[in-house]
Amino acid sequence: MDHGHACFTARRNGVLVQVAWLAFDHAWIDYLGVELPLEANEAYAYDLYTRPDERGRQLYRAQVSEMFRFFSSDDQRAHYFPGKGERRGQSWRLLVACHLEDRMWLLFTRLGARPVAIVGCVGVGARRWCWRRRPPRMESLLAHARAPIRRSGEGRHDH
Secondary structure (H helix, E strand, C coil), rough: CCCCCEEEEEEEEEEEEEEEEEEEEEEEEEECCEEECCCCCCCEEEEECCCCCHHCCCCHHHHHHHHHHHCCCHHHHHCCCCCCCCCCCCCCCEEECCCCCHHHHHHHHHHCCCCCCCCEEEEECEEEEEEECCCCCCHHHHHHHHHCCCCCCCCCCCC
């Protein structure tokens, strides 16, 4: 919270069971090793975690709903979103980075989210190349999600 980030939590019987952090100015995507500048009306959700014994109980649905309720207030948006204080009633977007093979992105599609970009990075030594492209149609992404995950080296036959 030192950097203007917000933390949303879920508790059951007073015990912390889930957390999600939101960044508002820029976001660091750890597994890509890149920083993502955010637009003035965007928040980036990161470090989402649910205790293993609480998974599968649709806690994120309630938590994301609470995030949108919280930011439905003009005063909250003016406080957290840079440059938005003078624009009452302005909407905002929640961004989440998900690895396609992790399948966490499916959770967000069930909440009504849709992919806006596919970002990739490769690097050799100190050199790094990143790209961003439009995602394929949802049907293609869902078909990919239903397919079994191939691990590196599976299916190769060295003779």
